[in-house]
Amino acid sequence: MATPIVETVNLRKTYMLGKVPVEALQGVNLKVEKGDFLAILGPSGSGKSTLLNMIGALDKPTEGKVFIEGVDASTLSDNALADARRKIGFVFQFFNLIPRLTARGNVELTMTIPGLGRDKRRERAEELLETVGLKDRMDHKPAELSGGERQRVAIARALANNPKFLLMDEPTGNIDSKTAREIVELVKKLNEDKGVTIIVVTHDQQIASQTRRTVLMIDGSIVEEKVN
C-alpha cells in the first residue's frame, strides 16, 4: 500500500495551565489514505481541534510523531513547516477571512504567498469561486457575505494551492442547518468528483453520516473507528 497522506504515531500534546498539565492528546494513532473523507467526532474538549492543528503543522506535538506524506513534521524547521502548510487547506469554524480583502482577494492571497503571478492567480480564484457557487459575489468583502457564503470563500481559498488534503474544523458550526447541508454537499462532491482528501471535525451528525469514515475521540484518545 502507498504511504498514507497523514499518519500520527502515539501523538501526545500536553498544555501547561500554570502548573497544571492538561493532556489534550494522549497517544493518538491515526492513518488517512489519499482520497479519504474522515470525520472526527467527540465531545467538547476531547482534543479534536488540537489533533487537527498537529496534522496541519500549525502546532508541534509534545510527544509522538506526525507524518505528512511520510515526512516527519517534527523534524522540520519553521520555514519548512510554512512550506508544508501551503499544501494543506484549512477551513475554520469562524471562516478566518481577511476582512479588508474581497472574496477574490482572499482566494488570491493564498496563491500570492507561494509567489504565483497576478494573471494566473486571478484566473484560478475566479474558477474556484465559481466551483463553490460564488460567481456573482467575487467582489464582495466578507462583511457583505452571509455565513454560508463566507464558508464557501474559505473552502475556495483552502483549495487554491491544490492541497494534499483539506482540514475542516467545524465548518458548519456557525451556519444554519439548511446552508450547512449545501456546504456538506459541496464538500462531498469535492471528495467524490475531484478526489480531494478531507478530514473534518464536527459535532454535526448530518456531516458525519456523509463521510466515508468516522473516528470518535474522548479525553484525548480515539475510542472508536467506524467505516460508513
Place this chain on the structure above:
Amino acid sequence: MKTSDIFSYAFGAIRLRKLRAGLTTLGVVVGIAAIVALLSITQGLQTTIGDQLQTGFATDTLVVSTGRGFGMSPGAMIAAESDFELLVNYTQIIDEIEDVDLSVAVIRKPGYIKSGEREFLLTVVGVNFAKYADIYSRTFVAERGDISLNPENETVVIGKRISDPWKNGTIFSNVDEVVEITWTNASTLPPKNETYSGHVAAVLKEIGGFGVGGPSDTNVYIPISQAQSFFGIDECDMIIVQLENDDDTTIESVSEAIEEAFGGQVNVTSSTAVLDTISTIFSTVELFLAGIAAISLLVAGIGIMNIMIVSLMERTREIGILKALGMKSRTVLSIFLSEAVIVGLMGAALGIASGWVLANVVARVFTGGGFMSAGNQAAAAGGMTITPVLTPTVILGAFAFGLLVSVIFALYPAWRASRLKPVDALRYE
C-alpha cells in the same frame, strides 16, 4: 512572496487605517520638515555670508574702537568707563604703523533725514570719502551721481535704501536734491535739534548686506570734517584700518602695535574675528534647531512603534491566518517593515515639501523685516537676504532619515509579529 505583492499588501493594510497612518506620518513630516527647513536656510545663509566675505567684510581690514566693547550700533557706545577718547586725527598715529596702508575715522550718529514732507530716522556716518572709497572700493560706489573725493561741506552720499526705501521705485530722495539732516544734541539742556541742508551728490549702488564699519544701504554719508563741526566732537566711533595684506601674522602684529600705541585703551577687531563670531552663533543656532529636529523625529519614531504595537494586537488573527496559509516569518516581518517604509517615504516626501515652504517663509520674514518701519537698528539686518537652498543631498538625506527612523522603530513590533505562533494567533480573540 514577491516584493511587489508584499508592498501592495502592506499598502492595503495602511489604507484601511487612513487616519491612524496619517497621524503616524505626521510625526515624520514634522521632523523631516524641521531638518529640511533648517538645512536649506543654513545653506542659504552660508551663501549669503560667503557673499559678505567679498563685500561687507574686507578681510584685510581692522576696526579700532575704544575699549568699551565692540559696537555694531551707536547705542553700544554710550556706557563709558574711562576718559579715553578715540579722536579723529589718531588716524595719523595708526598710519605710521608698519603694514598699515591707510586708516579712516568713522563718526556714527543717529539722525533724521528729511526730503519734502517725509522724514526718516537713520544713521549719519561721517567719513573721509576718498579714503573710505579706497578701502571699500567695491561697495562705496555710486550708482547715480559722483562721490566727490574732495567734497564740499554740504555734500551728502546716501545708501540705496534711502533713495528707494520701499524697494518699489518710489524715490525718497535722489541725486542733486536737497535733504535736511537733523541731529538731536542731547548734551545740552534742554536737548536741541541741529539742522543743516545737504546736497545729494551720489546714491550708492545696492550693497544688500551687512558689514562692520563698511558701507550700508541704509546710511547717510557726510564728510568727516562736516560731521565734526555738526556734531561738535573730535571723537570718532571707530577707525577702520586697511592693511597691506590679510596674512594672519600681519593682522596680529598690526593689532598689537595699535593697542600698544594707545596704551591698551583701544579694542582692535579683525573682520575675520567678527566672521568667526557670527559663524559660531550660526552653528549654535543650527545645533539647537538640529536638536529640535532630532527630538521630533525621535517622538515620531516612538509614535510609529506605539501604533505598530497596537495594530499588531489588532492584527494578531490576521497574522495567524497568513501563517496558516503558509506565509514564512520573514515575510510577515517584511510586510510590517514595508508598512513602515511606506509611512517613512510618505512622511519624508511631505516633510521635504513642507520644510521647503517653511524655509521660504522664514527667509521672507528675515529678509522682509521692513527697513524704515523698525527704525535704523533693524535696517542693517533688513539688508540681508537669505535665499533657501535645497540641494539633492538634502533631499536624499531627508528620505534616508525618514526611512531609517521609521524602519528602526518598526523593527521590534515587526519582529514580534513575525514570531507569533500560528495556533496562538488563530486562537486570539
